[in-house]
Amino acid sequence: MPEEQFLVLHIHELLQYLNRQGASTFLTVAQHGLVGDVKAPVNITYLADTVILLRYFEAFGRVRRALSIIKKRFGSHENTIREMRISSHGIVIGEPLEGFQGILRGIPVFADKESAFLLEDPAS
Amino acid sequence: MAVRPQPATKAKTGVAGLDDILVGGLAPGHVYLLEGSPGTGKTTVALQFLLEGAKAGEKGLYITLSETEQELRNGAALHGWSIGDAVHVFELLPPENLLDEKHQQSLLYSSDLELGETTKAVFAAIDQAQPVRNVLDSLSEIRLLAQSSLRYRRQILAMKHYFAKQGATVLLLDDLTTDTNDKTVHSIAHGVIRLEGLTPTYGAERRRLRVIKYRGQSFRGGFHDFTIAEGGVQVFPRLVSGEHKTTFARDVLTSGIAQLDALLGGGIEQGSSTLLIGPAGSGKSLLALQFAVAAAERGEKAALFIFDEELSLLLDRARLLGMDLEALRDTGNLFIEQVDAAEQSPGEFTHRVRTRIDRDAVKTVVIDSLNGYRHPCRRSSFWSCTFMSCCSI
Known part of the structure; x- marks a missing residue:
């Protein structure tokens, strides 16, 4: 049995235990690669009830962070992509980035030029 | 006799x-x-x-x-x-x-x-x-x-x-x-x-x-x-999870950030697991911390299990973003534990998590990250020893 399988089994058991105790669990997995083709070293997305995806993307000469919910077992969720900024006030999440294409691929195309204001840095 | x-x-x-x-x-x-x-x-x-x-x-x-x-x-x-x-x-x-x-x-x-x-x-x-x-x-x-x-x-x-x-x-x-x-x-x-x-x-x-x-x-x-x-x-x-069934209300937990909660359709259900994936430095740990901090600020118990980052660095980094982890730790609502994957077996780690759940009534657990958890395991495939599996002697 490959080690990967042991990890998944072990994590599965631990998550199930925690969930049955009413404890909410947050796990992080760093994926290989930075922009564009990004791969996860271990596939446990099927174990988690909710999956939050983070991506870098490039716009106006800056590297930005995008955030999206790609899975949620309980209830509904937005299927939009929002920008996440990390500031001295903590995490700031922007409005849905509508009117762009390809943010999760890393290089967005502005399908709707009017939407560009969504990427303006409120600080600058 | x-x-x-x-x-x-x-x-x-x-x-x-x-x-x-x-x-x-x-x-x-x-x-x-x-x-x-x-x-x-x-x-x-x-x-x-x-x-x-x-x-x-x-x-x-x-x-x-x-x-x-x-x-x-x-x-x-x-x-x-x-x-x-x-x-x-x-x-x-x-x-x-x-x-x-x-x-x-x-x-x-x-x-x-x-x-x-x-x-x-x-x-x-x-x-x-x-x-x-x-x-x-x-x-x-x-x-x-x-x-x-x-x-x-x-x-x-x-x-x-x-x-x-x-x-x-x-x-x-x-x-x-x-x-x-x-x-x-x-x-x-x-x-x-x-x-x-x-x-x-x-x-x-x-x-x-x-x-x-x-x-x-x-x-x-x-x-x-x-x-x-x-x-x-x-x-x-x-750990056999089947032995630990309990009933509880599935309340919705909020992150404390309105836009994030909107994205999540209101928040995250209690007793569910959330995976944060993304490239290095994209803010996964911070987001996970945000949920733990929000829980601790609500007065619930939360525990962080940190594999990758040096604890003092994490505390400094969080402080720069307006999260005072140490103050929360002092209130007794936040437990911060550094885990050395090279020194601990999976059983021992599980035991640490269970102790927090059973003894301290922790309701929010952050494991950061699974990569750190997994690392010694990968090496083991050719070193014939493992953290995760201990599969072959």
Whole structure:
């Protein structure tokens, strides 16, 4: 049995235990690669009830962070992509980035030029 | 010989995790085998077994065929135990007369003589001490003296019958030095526990144990991680989530950031798991922290298990973003634990998490990150040792 399988089994058991105790669990997995083709070293997305995806993307000469919910077992969720900024006030999440294409691929195309204001840095 | 009154309940081993695996402990009045290579912790478990008995006023006897009494007492002292008079130690080292020229020139093999003498001396010691708990350390001496497997088996059977009459709970130790595949005692003993240890090229030893057999009794099967530290052996029973079903209200937990909660359709349900994936530095840890901080600020208990980052760095980094983790830690709502994956087995980590859940009523758990958790495991695939799997010895 490959080690990967042991990890998944072990994590599965631990998550199930925690969930049955009413404890909410947050796990992080760093994926290989930075922009564009990004791969996860271990596939446990099927174990988690909710999956939050983070991506870098490039716009106006800056590297930005995008955030999206790609899975949620309980209830509904937005299927939009929002920008996440990390500031001295903590995490700031922007409005849905509508009117762009390809943010999760890393290089967005502005399908709707009017939407560009969504990427303006409120600080600058 | 008078029939001794037997304790009605199982004899606790003195190792809490092992009692859990054995569903209470060892059924009294039987013979058990505790086997493992030298250094795997047999003597420590045996001493804990005897000392546990002594606590309940049960007489303990430790028959040693290899270590001296002084070595045993010193070993116990290192764990902070005093054997004192609670446990009687009987040394049975090779009699000096075997070195006599007379014996060496005799037509009899000295081993023939010695096996009989040894068994006789063991029985005499038990007759005299009348223990409730008895340890024999170790069988490999007897196996060597017996020379053939037939004589060895007969000898063990004879001993078993003697022990059965005497009525003590007996722990036979086997250090597997003479024959690692010998199953003679496996078939004779009431239960068999095997201790294993392996040393990775990097990191602390990994230890695990398994109950191979426990006649007519249920036990928790499979491998369980354990450690030997000052204070003795600590066993971490394998987690079986099915045993831990509880009912609770699935409240929706918010992150404290309105837009994030909107994205999540209101928040995250209690008792669910959330995976944050993304490239390095994309803010996964911070987002996870955000949920833990929000929980702690609501007055709930949250625990962080940090694998990758140095704790002080994390605290500094969070402070720059307006999250005062230390202040929350001081309120007692936030537990921050650094985990060294190279030093800890998966069982031990699981135990740490369970302790937080059971003892501190933690309702939000952050594990950052699974990569750190997994790292030693990957290396192991070609180092034949593992953190995650401990799959092959």
